[in-house]
Amino acid sequence: MAPSTTLHRRCPVSAVDPRAPSAYRPEPESNSDPNEPVDNPSTNPTFAEVLERRCSRRDVLRGSLNAVVAGLVVGSGLPALARAATAPGADHAAAPLLGFEAIPVDFEYRVQVPRGYRAQAFLPWGTPICGHFPAYRDGGGNSGADQECQVGYNHDGMHYFPLDGASSESHHGVLCINHEYIQPSDLHPNGPTVEDGVRTVADEVRKEIAAHGVSVVEIRRNPGSRSWEVVRGTLNRRITASTPMEIAGPARGSALLRTRFSPEGTRTRGTVNNCANGYTPWGTYLTCEENFHGYFLNTGEQPREHARYGVAAEKTRYGWESVRDIDEFARFDATPRGEEATADYRNEPNTFGWVVEIDPMDPEGIPVKRTALGRFRHEGAWMAPPVTGRPLTVYMGDDARFEYIYKFVTREPYNPRTASGALLDEGTLYVARFHDDGTGEWVALDFEDPRFRAAAREAGVTFADQADVLVNTRTAADVVGATKMDRPEWGTVNPQTGEVYMTLTNNSEREPDQTNAANPRGPNAYGQIIRWREAEGEHHATRFEWDLFVVAGPPDNSRIFNGQPLDASNVFNSPDGLWFDPNGVLWIQTDGDQSEPFGNNQMLAADPRTGEIRRFFTGARDCEVTGVDMTPDGRTMFVNVQHPGGSWPDGGDSRPRPATVIVTRDDGGLIGL
Template identity: 40%
Template structure:
């Protein structure tokens, strides 16, 4: 899900290992542990017993953890086998159908998709590419939001990236770069230009597709209703409102000021829409993740001042030499077209050079306008989306809200998807009232404009703190690095990564999706993976305790398989400023050995690189886990698993033995951590395996749980041939890694024309009409 997972964090904040070593040196550690879980009545749980909190022995002496027992939820399907086939594989007794795929028309006037790149429209009325997070909304007969099931439903789907949009153009993305290299998102643009139609397609395929669904003969919402007036696209050109805390909104708008809107009250579009969220009042949250590669400083363009340069460095913006005058422009080259009218400077805006007299005369602030949670009302086609700056600016993966409790504040949990980045939460100033259900954007103004932004600091004793990001914090007020210091709270929100650096937040390994268990309010977070350059035995820590090589030596080292961590707020309050944590499950190959396969995964449930994470709303306590993997793809394509988790603290303390070999040099070490109870096959089981080259991402379901929607992103990602004469990509069917879904892989019949692969949303149902997964 992440295209930009490089480490832009050079702060001196402690890793978990530094915190852990300090804690282990303290003779009072056991008392801290006992106190750290104090508000939760778990003094007799195995975790505390294993940590010396009582004389009881751990349930499994070899590991210090127990096997999780029975549950009221039972997984009712046979495990799906690992697969390298170019198809979607699901358990026996289930059916799969494509709802829509990249390029499908969303109205009756747009021609059907050719799947050859021959389209001459600019993608304004087509389904976007790289399907990601999504949500289903029920609609009343009057067109209003309904919290209960109705006969009408709207599906909102995110579209993440256009960095590999070869399939959308006749011969792939136009060549660029230097030294004869094929153009890619990290290449450089000199005097080369791109065709305007190519660029417009790529700009408009980002964002969100909102479509009303029709029911099929089986009564499932499974196809676009092209005649619906609710169908629309939110793209990187859609005008959006800029919002934030009233006391700091003027400062936020100043940072949004561009030639397009000299007041900063609006911005253009939403970009690189990764995962998502919903709100208790019935709106959609789309999250802007890796936006940094799209705005550039053109060759010869003037760099901004030192303060802005440091913020760009910290966010990875521009990927070009940032000096007094740029010598090369990196990124997608969206600013280069000369063959198409630059209406409203729709191309020029992507050049973030500081060439004007001030920010009102150029687009130096354009990078500041991306990296937010964007709220959309999917049921009011005339409504204007809003960038919710109060929730901070970073590489947002998703935004998962706490369980809504009347009279209590709401929290939204958010990961920043990049190496060594942080985990955040926003707590609303207003307490929740069920009277706001159906309140649309006005309710969003109430709950998402005023509140407090926090970042997580994890302690070695299994506790943690939420640190408020506020200019009144002396560490933030005194922060000064490479010419950057904070002038006001608006800058704290817009440059939240730097504020988190200042307060000493805990660096994490690519924190991606968060999800909240509706049955108990606990928060789960995927830590997808890490490389040997960043995770060695000497730099492991309590939250990232493994450092090892891929067992067959083929697919990476460091922490290639990732894991999932979970948190419990003290007092089970969304507004709590402290929490407890443990590791829910470690990804691993089944034959990795005990030091790597710590969670004792089997052939029925081993996995790698957890990414998407979503708790069922129809079956509270049922967790779906999706993978975006490059470490296990020599054995199996990416997958979807179902899990029945326990609770924070149901496991124990363990010591991990690490061994990593790089360039024939082996280093070893040990690391203590906390792990939840083991999950046997009965509580963690593989449900789906995707086609070749795909990532499995994004889930939603009908309220009765009888239809599960899943996104298949970028099948055939590693595809193509290069013509040596012009460096153009060639759509050679013999070189396609995948032809899904045009090959009908895992479906009743092939979907759509041509041979090129397409991202798609699928719906999965049980043949007997029962709940999916049970």
């Protein structure tokens, strides 16, 4: 059923086959980074092994997905989550949650939304937002100084902070947008200038650094229309890979964070590979550093805090470190060159891989890296709904093959009158162990916990203090036997039931003989969504029950928890972005295979009570659909389109530009309902 409204900017038919990769660029990198090695050397059980023990039927081992779902998802193991198909007390007779017609898959260089909706590109890469407000020049003509005043590249996670409160209007606010990585061929007229492996134009490197990070943009809806505009106000700013930042929490001042720039180990410069995000109840933004490892080089002997994370030994992603005569760039070379750590940048990689807190209402505020939340390839950081008098809980995933799911619980209870970022500096970091009976437990990564210290001794691993545990979070999780997962990415908490959902995007390294209930394909090309409920409904609990919400893939190799396979209205693979809106709709975004039957990457809406899933949005060919939020009135949705192909959104012979898309209903109603 074709939609009536599309946002369509594509290359001439004579130049580009709509079902072929972009003629302008090679197939873009996905979040499955080609520079991402499998770094987990532990013998901890994989999620596949857990599920194989739980579902030991011979037909499961033969790859029968029907038996997998019947035994795992609809069976008697988890009555609260699966057999009842929803949480206890939910109203099965309630009106349908999804109120739009599903759209078909698409292969074009355009954005598609359902009939009755419209979509408009907004804040594409290069949009001027601060400073001297330099206009975007197609063809890569802007300078590094220009880029420091423009919207960054490759939009990802984002959050809208209203300036008009939760009023019925919701027409004025601040949008914070992550910028994950860059495509150097787009940023410069002829690509980056390199001679004998050395970057020779410093301003090109400055521009690339400036295209990373976060854009903080004040925006307002134009009166009498559905369009939005940038407000040239004092709140607008760019936070880049060179912005000065404070280090807070247990790792502040650690010997492992001391550098030539900050001999005290209390400061660093910049944030990179900002993937998903989060926000706090006191009104700040959390941006998360994912694949930071590929930005750094260490050609010497690598300590575990480099090796376990995959710091490059031969070649970095962009070669910034080759500009050795500029300290800001040379810091990306972490090879030891002096007698002490403060003489070089051997510890510079240790200042990345954190959750960074930004105050969008304070343009002079210094971003803070909150080290108590652990150091790994953070996809995002999602808070459970705050409850006065109870600790705050933050859920996180480490987006790499065979890595772990974490949560952080604050030491102090939440008080809305006094809460601040300091709450995130004291508490307990946990890692998940999934058991084969459908239960699980959170294991503390706490240097003062005798059980943790005993596990470390048994594993033959030594930690000096909690700072060492946090800098080496992955190693700490290894020693306590955390369960290896298939690329944990975005998480979200159902605002109505408290259940936690997380995408497991895929795992190209899974072997055929490892197939089982939750990962019935080897390699696992399609991914799945896991969910769990904490014991007694308390997010700070240390035990939980889990099941699968959906196993993604083609119709003959997929299943929703209600037993239904995916079909033409909702077939998808590689779930990535995930978000519950205030009405309880679960929005699922994808970053994966764009061949038949899946089409371009997309965003779907799901009813968690019934398992109904419908396709709502498809992105431009070659893109990833990632990042979503709404205005408080639920009538304007923001969706990000990353690394689009063709010439989207400007059309003609222009270069493609990542952008935010504004989605509204023609009748001004609530999105999705």
